[in-house]
Amino acid sequence: MVESKAWDWSKNEDDYWLVPSKEACYLAEAWKSKQFKKFLDLGCGLGRHSIYFAQKEFEVSSVDLSDYGINHLKQWSEKERLNIDMQVCDMLNLPFEDNTFDCIMAYNVIYHTDTEGFIKVVNEIKRVLKSGGELFITLISKNTWSFQHVDQYKRVDENTILRDEHETELNVPHFYVNIDDVKKYFKDFEFVQVPVEETEYNMEDTVYYSRHFNVIVRKK
Template sequence: MIESKAWDWSKNESSSWLVPSIETCYLSEVWRSKGFNKFLDLGCGLGRHSIYLAKKGFEVNAVDLSDYGVNHLKKWAKEEQLNIDAQVCDMLNLPFEDNTFDCIIAYNVIYHTDTEGFIKALNEIKRVLKDNGELFITLISKNTWSYQSAEKYKRVDDNTILRDEHETEKDVPHFYVDIEDIKRYFIDFDFVKIPVEETEYNMDNTKYFSKHFKLIVSKK
């Protein structure tokens, strides 16, 4: 199994990573209506989802492999006077008891590993998520240009390559899936929302398109 590697957030120049995803806005309302309270931001980055959900009244834990990201979140939370438990850890070994969380977000996170690491990370999510708890997760599609052009990169296994086009994620592994992979890996979950493959384009160079699946699943 490949060693986990953190994003280098010190090289980030995009303010988009400080703005919560639109799905988080939706999920905060849905999860609150279901009585969910204890939330894990898995791979919190700079903390955008943690801050948003803490403001919505959730009890927030946040973890990331990046010291820079976790320290940024801690400083941000202090400025906002929010109580967020943020710590550095590897997604392959989460420091929480079984059945701890009502809901988890893993946004552009657990595909930063190889196949063995992905399975282990998903098992850790299942372990710390309560029965009937929900996970929102994004996964990168095999239809993405980088996987289609995998000969340009070092291949780790059939689903994984090392990419180097962004300074923040230089040599960070990327694990890719298709629908059949999703069905196989998420056998222990019910699909709250059918997986949707969405495309994002780089408007400066449109050949660099990215396709992701967005899933909302419930632990059986």
């Protein structure tokens, strides 16, 4: 299993990572309607989703491997006068009791490992999620340009490569899936909705594109 590697958020110059995703807006309302309260932002980065869910009156816990990211969130939450529990930790070993959370969001997070690590983090998520609780994740598709041109990257295992095109995630492992993989790795969960595969193009050079699965599952 490869060693987990944090994003270097000190190199980030894109405000994209400070604005909640459109999925967060939907999830906050959907989860409030189900009376979910305890929320885990797994791999919180700079804290955009932690802040958003705290403002929506969830009890928020936030974890990330990056000291820089957690420190940024700490300053941001103090400025907004929000109470957020935050810790630096590896997603492979979550510092929480079993059955702690009603809902978990992991946006562009749990595929930053190899196959062995991916299986371990899914088991960690299952451990800390309550029965009937829900998980939203994004998973990077094997239909993405980088995996289709895997010979240009260092391969870790059959599903994992190290990418080097962005300074923030230099040599961070990327684990790729297809729809059959999604079914296999989440066989112990119920699918709340059919997984959706979305494509994002690099508008400066549309030859390059990224494809992700958006997945919502429920712990049985």
